[in-house]
Amino acid sequence: MLTLQCPYCGVDADETELANGGEAHLKRFGPGSDDDQFHDYLFMRENPKGVHLERWRHAAGCGKWFHAARCTMTLEVFGTYSAQVYAPPQEIKDAITTKRPGWSWREFQ
């Protein structure tokens, strides 16, 4: 079972205490963008076998949203980090690079 550490309350939360919020770091294309950009924003999602960045909410605990970096194949968790960022922090990127050299996910690597 997946266990993620909530960066806000520090609890090692069991998957059953959390709610998945889909893909992380989505960039919104709203009014003023063209149809292709809006289509991609709305429908195109990553579905990797390997490194993935996701949003999670500590729903049954402190109620805060956070980000998690994990491997969809092995369920290995590389780290969790604050929700108030546009990109994974350097230490998370380093942790992933140590385990999965040459990884990339959308524009991050």
Next chain:
Amino acid sequence: MSNPVSALNHASYDGIARIDEIGLQGMITLRGDLSSDTMAKAVSGLTGQEIPAVNRANVVGDTGLCWMSPDELLVLVPYVQVEAKLAELNTALGGEHALAVNVSDARAVFRVTGDSARDVMAKLAPVDLSPGAFEPGHFRRTRLAQVAGAFWMETDGSFRIICFRSAADYVFNLLKVAAQPGSKVDAF
């Protein structure tokens, strides 16, 4: 005049642990900046307790403070004083950006006592309850089987559980099943 009663009106059960619905408890949900001095003074003036550390509760009897999230506290006061305490709190908070609401009647409170109290709780919540990992004063907001709940350990090793009043019957049944005679796990 109205006569307030708690959800299960002091129902109790004796199994491998004793379960009591402990009746009415005054509760105020307080959201705001927990690091501010005004907030610290307001809540300690009200309860005589310091703001608890992360995942801790500072509670004596039916008065105290519980850490709910990085910007939320649960203030416990005696039920009959809750309206007066709420007014006192709002005055003390002054211009502080904060919100305090009386939620006493939206909740139910249980106590689990006995040697197997840890066993009973561990059957219901995804929390490490082993001695050393969960000690008196530790507080945890989590789920109890399928509903949201929160609990902390009191100095005598018993647990105090808070859940929504609408789920009080469900939680009481859960606790009864978890405390059935002969269901001892002795995991700790």
